[in-house]
Amino acid sequence: MRIDRGEVLSGLIVIAIGAWFAYGASDYRMGTLARMGPGFVPYSLGLISMGLGALILLSAFGREGRVPSFDWRGMIFVLGAVGLFAWLLPRTGLIPAAVAAVVVAAAGSPLTHPPAVPFLAAAVAAGAWVVFGLILGIQMPLLRSPF
Known part of the structure; x- marks a missing residue:
């Protein structure tokens, strides 16, 4: 199976950052969509980041690539x-x-x-x-x- 290792690493990093934001925002009051609390936006952005990270991760399958060198x-x-x-x-x-x-x-x-x-x-x-x-x-x- 061909896997782009750079994309896998990128997707995992984006998922981890999104999870960190969502977890950190879970201590704050969420509120409702009409009356958002202080945790609503960071929690929502954390979930969106996790979803985008999952898409990046899924796009890594079926093509080859390697982890780029660090600059x-x-x-x-x-x-x-x-x-x-x-x-x-x-x-x-x-x-x-x-x-x-x-x-x-x-x-x-x-x-x-x-x-x-x-x-x-x-x-x-x-x-x-x-x-x-x-x-x-x-x-x-x-x-x-x-x-």
């Missing part, structure tokens, strides 16, 4: 970008923090085209401002002097 460089740069964003946001504002995070995360891939990074950083910063500032109305400074 340590990408993981370190992406986690570093998230940490840098969290550290810079209260000190410099949304725009510089988003730009810095994109630049650091882009350095994590050898396939990154350096001339495209400034455009990507500008697009992410503008998108973050539109989503968080304009649509959601979250009050955060766009630019702040760190001095």
Whole structure:
């Protein structure tokens, strides 16, 4: 029988994360569909994740594949970008923090085209401002002097 081991591993990880969320939300009041309690959404998303994980797992059967090698460089740069964003946001504002995070995360891939990074950083910063500032109305400074 042919099995894609990478898909099996991916499906099991998604199922485990969904189960973790559903179990954690079971301590909260669920409420009803009309009056949702604090546990309703995380529990529902946990169940949905478990279902999607099962679909990923089932799609692994009938084709061959192997577990891909782990990309340590990408993981370190992406986690570093998230940490840098969290550290810079209260000190410099949304725009510089988003730009810095994109630049650091882009350095994590050898396939990154350096001339495209400034455009990507500008697009992410503008998108973050539109989503968080304009649509959601979250009050955060766009630019702040760190001095």
